[in-house]
Amino acid sequence: MKSSFRIVFLVLGIIALMREAFFGLPVIGGSYVLSLAWAPLGTSILIYGIMLAVMLADRYGRSKELLWVPLIGMVFSIIAVVPFVAMVLHWVMTLILIYFIIRVMTLPNQVGNTHVYYGGDTDKTVNRRQY
Known part of the structure; x- marks a missing residue:
């Protein structure tokens, strides 16, 4: 990432x-x-939608393993219109977001280009870093 x-x-x-x-x-x-x-539930859906769009824009794909977090957040925000169920859903989502933040901090960092290109030949590409 x-x-x-x-x-x-x-x-x-x-x-x-x-x-x-x-x-x-x-x-x-x-x-x-x-x-x-x-209305705060609508803005929560918006925040999770932005998070989902940024995850889909990550071309290295390391964040795609956490794609379920904003999807669950959107679903929980929709279900949260029921007052007492909402409280439990917000507790569960708080724990999921703590896991999300810890997991984002521990994902490997992508620095620069991971391929070595020899000359003008695109067929001779060597992968320097294996994950």
């Missing part, structure tokens, strides 16, 4: 983690979401 993708995933993951932790508070989070007529 390139460091720019890592930074984007960490920033989006931390923002989503703070939101999910706040929404999971029994009285405070629920009253906040209800007072804004479930």
Whole structure:
């Protein structure tokens, strides 16, 4: 994973983690979401959608193994319109986002080009780094 993708995933993951932790508070989070007529759940879907789009744009493919996290986040945000179920879903999503942030930090870093090109022949390519 390139460091720019890592930074984007960490920033989006931390923002989503703070939101999910706040929404999971029994009285405070629920009253906040209800007072804004479930609009925070729409912005959560937007954040997970951006996360999903960035994951699909990662051409090295290391982040695609975590593709399930924003998909589950979108589904949970849709189901979270039910008040008491929402609290449990926000707790579960908080734990999933903690795993996501730890996993993003431990993915191998992609630095520069991993192939050596000899001359003008594109057939003679040697892979220097094996993952």
